[in-house]
Amino acid sequence: MPPSGEDSTGKKSVLVQLAKYSQLAFIFPAATFAGWLIGTGLDHWLHTTWLYLLGLILGIVAGFVELIRTVTSSESK
Amino acid sequence: MTGANLAALTQNNLKRLLAYSSIAHVGYMLLGLIALASVDYPSPAFFDGFKGILLYLLVYTFMNLGAFAVVTSLRRREVIGDEIDDIAGLFSRAPIESILMLIFLLSLAGIPPLAGFYGKYFIFLSLIESGHYVLASLGVLYAVFGLYYYMRIANAIFMREAMDKTRLPLSAAMGFALGITAFGTVVIGILPEQFIQAVNHAVYWSLGIVKTSPIASLMR
Numbered sequence: 415m416p417p418s419g420e421d422s423t424g425k426k427s428v429l430v431q432l433a434k435y436s437q438l439a440f441i442f443p444a445a446t447f448a449g450w451l452i453g454t455g456l457d458h459w460l461h462t463t464w465l466y467l468l469g470l471i472l473g474i475v476a477g478f479v480e481l482i483r484t485v486t487s488s489e490s491k
Numbered sequence: 492m493t494g495a496n497l498a499a500l501t502q503n504n505l506k507r508l509l510a511y512s513s514i515a516h517v518g519y520m521l522l523g524l525i526a527l528a529s530v531d532y533p534s535p536a537f538f539d540g541f542k543g544i545l546l547y548l549l550v551y552t553f554m555n556l557g558a559f560a561v562v563t564s565l566r567r568r569e570v571i572g573d574e575i576d577d578i579a580g581l582f583s584r585a586p587i588e589s590i591l592m593l594i595f596l597l598s599l600a601g602i603p604p605l606a607g608f609y610g611k612y613f614i615f616l617s618l619i620e621s622g623h624y625v626l627a628s629l630g631v632l633y634a635v636f637g638l639y640y641y642m643r644i645a646n647a648i649f650m651r652e653a654m655d656k657t658r659l660p661l662s663a664a665m666g667f668a669l670g671i672t673a674f675g676t677v678v679i680g681i682l683p684e685q686f687i688q689a690v691n692h693a694v695y696w697s698l699g700i701v702k703t704s705p706i707a708s709l710m711r
Binding site: 428431432435436438439440441442443446447450470474477478481484485 | 506507509510513514516517520521524548551552555556558559560562563564566567664665668
């Protein structure tokens with residue numbers, strides 16, 4: 415039985431490949447949005463006004479690091 | 492945005508170019524956040540900034556999924572590698588995918604009447620309404636940079652000669668996927684009113700101004 419996500423010819427399924435490529439487009443916006451959302455949630459919960467900015471910055475940094483890792487790892491394969 | 496645009500401008504690698512351009516697109520969304528965070532609630536700049544971010548997220552999904560679907564489809568059939576040179580003359584081999592790719596690229600660059608234009612429009616509008624004229628000017632300048640590097644891809648597809656002239660048939664599944672993303676990209680651009688109203692509703696709902704969720708209002 416072929417590994418998960420691969421068809422009988424050993425090629426990755428089109429959805430797996432599309433997910434792998436579109437990850438490059440969505441990883442940075444998703445991380446930035448998630449960071450902002452978590453920061454805003456913490457601001458509401460803790461009654462602060464600056465955690466959204468911290469969350470945003472952490473999201474941007476995490477997204478950037480992950481984007482570069484994804485680009486370099488997909489090229490080395 | 493400056494770093495991402497400079498990195499994308501010098502790229503010959505298609506995947507990297509699209510990946511770096513995603514950083515520039517997040518930059519536009521953050522410009523909307525700057526506009527809404529710098530004015531008092533409620534004001535036109537606040538609503539337009541919020542609306543711009545949500546609309547940008549919506550259209551970004553369609554146009555980027557479409558662009559990456561074209562790349563995936565070509566990579567899957569081992570037509571192209573990672574370089575822009577690999578797609579030279581693609582129009583003579585796969586005209587439908589080439590035209591769809593052009594639509595996605597023009598939308599990513601923010602050219603009217605495609606969906607990407609409206610995302611940028613509300614972001615720039617909110618920046619002007621909140622008095623950030625320098626940021627608005629920089630945003631427009633970077634949109635020109637974006638147009639240049641996206642058109643490098645289109646130039647390779649349409650203006651250059653293909654090494655291999657074999658026609659590439661499009662599978663039904665990929666045609667369907669590309670059709671949906673292209674439909675979203677074109678329809679939001681040509682008939683934006685319905686989508687802008689839905690985004691307005693989402694903004695009001697998330698601010699607690701209306702009680703019915705955007706999905707519930709769409710189902711009615």
